[in-house]
Amino acid sequence: MIQDSVREAFAQGGVLSRAADHFRPRTGQTEMALAVARAIEQGGALVVEAGTGVGKTFSYLVPALLSGERVLLSTATKTLQDQLYGRDLPRLMEALGLPARTALLKGRGSYLCLHRMELARRDASLPDRASTRALAKIEQWAQVTRTGDLAELPGLDERSPLIPLVTSTRENCLGAQCPRWRACHVNLARKEALAADVVVVNHHLFFADLAVRESGMAELLPTVRVAIFDEAHQLNETGVQFLGTQLTTGQGLDFARDMLAAGLQLARGLVDWQQVVAVVERAARDLRLAVGRTAPGARLRWVGPAPEGVDAVAWAEALDRLRQACAQAIEALSTVSEIAPDFERLAERAQELARRAERFAGPCDPDAVRWVDAGMQLRLVQSPLDIAQAVRDKLLREDGPEASSRTWIFTSATLGDDERLSWFTQPCGLSQAEVLRVESPFDYAAQAALYVPRELPRPNDPGHSAQVAALAAEGALRLGGRTMVLTTTLRALRTIGDELQSRFSGSGELEVLVQGQWPKRRLIERFREGAANGQPGCVLVASASFWEGVDVPGEALQLVVIDKLPFPPPGDPLVEARSQRLQSQGRSPFSDYSLPEAAVALKQGAGRLIRRESDQGVLVVCDTRLATMSYGRRLTAALPPMRQLQSRSEWLEALERLAGLTRTSTTDPAVT
Known part of the structure; x- marks a missing residue:
């Protein structure tokens, strides 16, 4: 047994x-x-x-x-x-x-593609000198790596523009026709997994x-x-990303770039590659232009023939131009298909892009939702609801x-x-x-406290984020840093981050770290260091992925400040579609969807505070609705059973106690 x-x-x-x-x-x-x-x-x-x-x-x-x-x-x-x-x-x-x-299997984008590395070496359009140096470093590492897992290569920034040039995707992989098929790191990883x-x-x-x-x-x-x-x-949420259909203008531009590189390297002079590529690039950019100006990171509803606010005729024409551009590319690629397997794979990519453009020109599938993510590029999405x-x-x-x-x-x-x-x-x-x-074995009543400041403005008031920043600054100063501020929106992230950086800039009192200024791993490493080695203590302001999966045990983190209750955004097309489905079933979108979503997200954010049985800390939720609205009891019940601070004086006493514990533990080696 x-x-x-x-x-x-x-x-x-x-x-x-x-x-x-x-x-x-x-x-x-x-x-x-x-x-x-x-x-x-x-x-x-x-x-x-x-x-x-x-x-x-x-x-x-x-x-x-x-x-x-x-x-x-x-x-x-x-x-x-x-x-x-x-x-x-x-x-x-x-x-x-x-x-x-045991075996480790990642997506193909995590592994070095030897064939594409060789193409990149001959590509005269590398982004900059830093990319050229990074490519040389990758080529040197490629001689000794057994796995080809780029995570093993020290010093390679995960955001490097070189990575897409030396890794493959499902779209551009040549498969068994690749000249480096036998040495392919993706295939070797799969063989190890099967064994x-x-x-x-x-x-x-x-x-x-x-x-x-x-x-x-x-x-x-x-x-x-x-x-x-x-x-x-x-x-x-991971599953719905993959079980639907997506088309991005970036896919079109990447296809055009790869077609130009392969054409000029392997079949120069046989096709007017510049002209064929220009048609595809123009079609992809025209699709983006059809949407016009949008707010950064905007997500547009799409319940009719075109996304919200987009002219339906112009939208249909832009999708058709992309389909036609892909058809012209397929025709050009067919004339050189026998020269190298790269051209056959490029033709397959063009066919898939055309198929997706045609699909998005038609109606949305039942039990699915469509939307467009609009930024520098467009992402067209059709997704199941779950x-x-x-x-x-x-x-x-x-x-x-x-x-x-x-x-x-x-x-x-x-x-x-x-x-x-x-x-x-x-x-x-x-x-x-x-x-x-x-249940957690931690004694939350002894280890942690919850504070909801009643004097703060309502979460949607213009001055709310500034007040959150002031509260976080006060707490961080008393603790010598050790503070993480979690925001529910990127706007709040920027406002609070700017306020805190302006407050402490040049003072030497605290270092303010803001999501986006460095890679996530580096931010976490610096935050964990805190005031060690003569450095100032840290305040970390973050959103999104920092609400979960971040482990900062011990005294490096003693104060977590959440700016507002993390309800799902009401204007999000996926949120709206899920809410409408519940309503059609006679259920309450708020009680059966929005509240559980907020409860889980709040619990995840609060989970950053206490990571070990010896940790101590305070959680501050800067949203008076947690204390004043009837649903606040349900959200509070979802949190670990922390003791509750009822006033500003109790909050300051809790901070002083934490600061006293920190001073004692750093001066008395007998305290653990």
């Missing part, structure tokens, strides 16, 4: 004592591990919400490894993938004495394959009996005798605010799954 082995492993003095520093048995961790073991033995779907500090990674890894089954592990990000593969799995396998073979006992992937790769059956999972998944999804709260049907049809109802015995584990620290975890299970098609909620 797997459960007996799991119980022994988690017992006092068991094998986990050798795998984890300071390990001690936790009731919740063992409870989750036994539930996972039962699910593996019996088959079916298990959904587990495991509060921060439970230790859910070991709770699913130990029974999975002890089962001896082939296991697929899917995480939310490539960073978590690397942590699982490079740290957690090796440590556990050594402690358990298991010789399991491994435990394969670590990410949600994006999993759903990309579910949509197009291209990434290698089509061969891998049928051989796996246990599939585990960590950070499962991201599954629905992944429920895809999960039921493609995962839970797979054909074959092994389907009924397959085990699906879904886990995260935040999956809903009711007993059935409906926020997660309903849109993911898992309403019939077994559900388990495991």
Whole structure:
């Protein structure tokens, strides 16, 4: 029985004592591990919400490894993938004495493409000298790397414009016709995955394959009996990205760039490449111009023949011009198709672009929603409202005798605010799954406090963000930094960031870090350092991805300030379509959608504060609705059970206590 082995492993003095520093048995961790073991033995779907500090990674890894089954592990990000593969799995396998073979599989954009690297070397249009130097560094690394995983290359900025030139996409990969096919890092990674006992992937790769059956999972998944999804709260939003259809003007421009490079290098003089490419580029830019000026990051509704505010005739003509430009490109490419496989693949890309343009010229599919993301480029999107049907049809109802015995584990620290975890299970098609909620072992009442400042203006008042910045500045000064400000909008991010940077610029008191000024990893590293090595303490102002997955344990973070309740944006087309569907079912869009969304997001943001059993801190929610509106009780109940501060004086006392603890711990080596 797997459960007996799991119980022994988690017992006092068991094998986990050798795998984890300071390990001690936790009731919740063992409870989750036994539930996972039962699910593996019996088959079916298990959904587990495991509060921060439970230790859910070991709770699913130990029974999975002890089962001896082939296991697929899917995480939310490539960073978590690397942590699982490079740290957690090796440590556990050594402690358990298991010789399991493991493999790491990422999307093709994470791996060096040797063929495209060679094309880039001959490309005279590299962006700048820095790109030329970076390419030389990549070429040198390419001689020694075994995996080709660009994450292993130190000093390569993840935002480098060179990366698209030395990696492949599903659209531009030449497949078996590639001259470097035998040495292809993507293929070697897939072969290792097919031969491994435990394969670590990410949600994006999993759903990309579910949509197009291209990434290698089509061969891998049928051989796996246990599939585990960590950070499962991201599954629905990740899935809808891939299960719909997208067309971007950037795809057209990338296609034109690749066609020009291949034409001039491999078939110069046989086709007027400049003219053919110019037609495609003009068509892509005309599609962007058809929308006109928009606010940065605008998302346009699209319920009729054209997006909101866009002339329907001009829009239809622009889509048709793009389709015709692709048709002309296909004709030109057909005249040189036998010279190199690059031209055949380019023709296939042109056909796909034309097909998508034609699809978006027609009506939207039923049970789907369309919109346009408008920025420097356009992104046309048709998306399902959730992944429920895809999960039921493609995962839970797979054909074959092994389907009924397959085990699906879904886990995260935040999956809903009711007993059935409906926020997660309903849109993911898992309403019939077994559900388990495991509470955090932290003593939140002793470790953390919640403060809702009543004197602040309403969240939509013009002066609200400035008041949030002033409050954050006051708290950060008293704590010597150690403050993270989480915003619900990019506008608030900019306003609060500018206010704080203006307040502390040149003073040497605090360093204000704002999302976007550096890569995320560098921002987190600097924030964790805090006032170490003679540096000033830090305030970090961030939005979006910083609400989750950011781990800053210890005294580096003692104050989290959230600017307002994170309700879904009412003007968002996907939010509107989901709300309308609930209304048509006689349900309340606010109670059944907006409130659960806000509860989960608020819980994720609050989760940044207490990461270890010794952490102490204060959470400030700068939205009076949490204290004054009836639904505030439901949102507060979704938060960890922190003690509540009722006045400004109590808030200042809490800050002083935290500052006193910090001074004591930094001066007295006996305090831990």
